[in-house]
Amino acid sequence: MATPLISVQDLTVQFRTDEGLVTAVDGVNFEIGAGEVLGLVGESGSGKSVTAKSLMQLNGGNTLYGEESRIRFQDDENDIDVLSLRKPKDLVPVRGGLVSMIFQEPMASFAPAITIGDQMVEQLRLHTNMNKAEAKEHAIEMLAKVGISDAARRFGQYAFEFSGGMRQRAMIAMALSTQPKLLIADEPTTALDVTIQAQVLDLMRDLVAEFGMAILFITHDLGVIAQTADRVAVMYLGKTVETGTVHEVIRRPAHPYTSGLLNALPKLEALDEPLTAVPGDIPSPLDRPSGCVFHTRCPKVVPGICDSRMPTPTSLDGGQQAACFALEAGL
Amino acid sequence: MSERPHVSIQDLSVHYPLGRSLFTKALTVHAIDHVSLDIPRGSFFGLVGESGSGKTTLGRAILKAAPITDGHIAYVDGEVDYDVAGLSKTDLKDYRRRAQLIFQDPYAALSPRMTVRDIIAEPLEVMGLTTSRGETDERVREIAAKCRLNLEHLRRFPHAFSGGQRQRISIARALVCEPKFLVADESVAALDVSIQADILNLLKSLQRDLDITFLFISHDLSVVAHTCDHVAVMYLGSIVESAPTRELFRNPTHPYTKALLSAIPSLDPDDRGGRQRLEGEIPSPANIPPGCRFHTRCPVAEERCRSEEPAWREGSEEHFTACHLAWPD
Known part of the structure; x- marks a missing residue:
């Protein structure tokens, strides 16, 4: 495999809180190649957003990154070790330049009192050497490209004048206007209606084909993953429990948690099958289980093994990996 | 069907x-427009649609939590027979006990x-339903057990609970x-899929055990397909299609229902895009x-759709559609 665009090695993120040190991400590894879409799946509290924000050091001031943790960007022009950057000034080329992010709630991500156009121009002026007129022209072009009709008029409007789907389109236009190498999409369609979600997913697929950037796509919806991702990483309580291509993970889930998520999903093709929930709730990160983090909810738990030792990732055919003792034992 | x-x-x-301002005409938001609907006793009735379709307003109007401009809602549960729009103060108190919201x-x-x-x-204390x-405590413990909350949980505050547990408390x-x-x-919209299945199963079992009629409002067709016996699809303040769940999913006749179905992201990675989009x-x-009202987005709209409001027609048993093109003769 060619040098990946971004490689995350042994990422550990902890937060200092009043209740003590909370581990949000624990030894996560992944790579994303140029033009590749990696889907990051997991429940709330699994650490997917914290992982994504680490790529731009966007976590709060109480964050502790692990000593051994490395996040490295490599392309023809850059070779950046993100976590070694200390000054906000040094992070400017990364934030919004090399890496852009679109968020779940587009209303909260636009400044309410500045027009959409001015926000797009500001970002372009910061990251490119366009002058104001060029930036405006480019911004309008981007708005038109994401399917906003009458883009020149929309350019002068405020976020509240846009509907939910349009805000998300504008958000995507803004994120892509600086031609980032990596786009982080954090639950970009969760707040949208299914009909609008389908439109936005189609749009993102087209834009990947056109711009060729890599995407880290975060969602809890495996259907959305199946529709967008090339490879998938499943996270649970700060650990990646399974990785592999989207076909492998969805058709042949190897980790009990991945199967649990798939079984819990209501399927239109099988209305008679009962829904099986993953039993119990995700434990608090303050009170992480010993051994395999999933053993408290796992249907295949083996007492004496799963609750005392940590499973290591086992490689399966085709590059799929899962961390489970049942696989290690060849069960 | 003899039962009301x-x-x-x-x-x-x-x-x-x-x-209205000085220069503009007064506008009216038509949240619900001439809706007629029967919810049979003991059913798990689904109501789906996009945001802005009026599904929440309809739910609230039934609970008398939204102002009813016109029309009637009859509530009959075997003990009482209420006209919801014209409830007296004492009847309303009783109605609030009989009809609840999650x-x-x-x-x-x-x-x-x-x-x-x-x-x-x-609710027990406010409505004075218990004397001591x-x-x-007895009633609280009983219902908590049914919702799989244990005694230990009752002493704690909501912040100590996860989303799924909180929904069980609600x-x-x-x-x-x-x-x-x-x-x-x-x-279940705010819950993770793994927890969502648990809450849906709980609601289903409570419905069976306690003999409750449910109106289940959701934007998620796959969830509705799994839980409800009967589904009504709303668009822009009116109901466009209504049928028993299986019939609706096997044989959707309104273009809007079809579009909603095709918008559900498929779990098959090889089945990407290429489908009909709204x-x-x-x-x-x-x-x-x-x-x-759907003609502006309808892929099969004809000339008469732009001027003529389609009638509400029954095409097969209990399957109604409001579309000129559905149920050709």
């Missing part, structure tokens, strides 16, 4: 006036300063006064298109 439906809605409209966001619906026991007991603290609170009719408004977004309810 639990809730029978006839020609219901809910309109909100919008403020909210969408379990994080916002529970007071952070009350223990779980107090949250669940509050002992009796209240359900217990809604059920404690023994309602006969429950509106569950997007009750153009544009739902129009403003203050400015409803003439004729069929």
Whole structure:
């Protein structure tokens, strides 16, 4: 495999809180190649957003990154070790330049009192050497490209004048206007209606084909993953429990948690099958289980093994990996 | 069917006036426009549609929590027979006990300063349904057990609970006064899939055990398909299609229903895109298109759709559609 665009090695993120040190991400590894879409799946509290924000050091001031943790960007022009950057000034080329992010709630991500156009121009002026007129022209072009009709008029409007789907389109236009190498999409369609979600997913697929950037796509919806991702990483309580291509993970889930998520999903093709929930709730990160983090909810738990030792990732055919003792034992 | 439906809605409209300024005409938001619907007793009735389709307003109108502009809602549960629009003060109190609501966001619906026991007991105390603290405790424990909360949970505050547990607390609170009719408004939308299945199974088993009629409001067709016996699809304040669940999913006849179905992301990675997409977004309810209200986004709209409002027709048993092109002769 060619040098990946971004490689995350042994990422550990902890937060200092009043209740003590909370581990949000624990030894996560992944790579994303140029033009590749990696889907990051997991429940709330699994650490997917914290992982994504680490790529731009966007976590709060109480964050502790692990000593051994490395996040490295490599392309023809850059070779950046993100976590070694200390000054906000040094992070400017990364934030919004090399890496852009679109968020779940587009209303909260636009400044309410500045027009959409001015926000797009500001970002372009910061990251490119366009002058104001060029930036405006480019911004309008981007708005038109994401399917906003009458883009020149929309350019002068405020976020509240846009509907939910349009805000998300504008958000995507803004994120892509600086031609980032990596786009982080954090639950970009969760707040949208299914009909609008389908439109936005189609749009993102087209834009990947056109711009060729890599995407880290975060969602809890495996259907959305199946529709967008090339490879998938499943996270649970700060650990990646399974990785592999989207076909492998969805058709042949190897980790009990991945199967649990798939079984819990209501399927239109099988209305008679009962829904099986993953039993119990995700434990608090303050009170992480010993051994395999999933053993408290796992249907295949083996007492004496799963609750005392940590499973290591086992490689399966085709590059799929899962961390489970049942696989290690060849069960 | 000889039995009267639990809730029978006839020609219901809910309109909100919008403020006018000096130079503009006064506008009216048509949140619900001439909706008629029967919810049979003991059913798990699904109501689906995009945001802005009026599904929440309909749920609220049935609970008399939204102003009814026009039309009738009859509530009949074997003990009482109410005309919801014209309830007297004393009847309304009784109605509030019989018809309850489970909210969408379990994080916002529970007071952070009350223990779980107090949250669940509050409806009993407010409505004066129990005479002693002992009796209240008894009822709270009973319903908490049904919602799989243990005694230990009752002493704690909501912040100590996860989303799924909180939703179980909201359900217990809604059920404690023994309602006969429950509106569950997007009750699983805020939950993770793994927890969502658990809450859906709980709602189903409670419905069977306690003999409650459910109105289940959701934007998620796959969830509705799995839980409801009968589904009505709403668009822009009116119902466009209504059928028993299986019939609706096997044989959708309204183009909007078809579009909603094809918009569900498929779990098959090889089945990407290429399907029929709905153009544009739902129009403003203050400015409803003439004729069929769906014609602006409809892929098969014809000339008459732009001017003529389609009639509500029964094509097969219990399967109704409001579309000129459905059920050709």
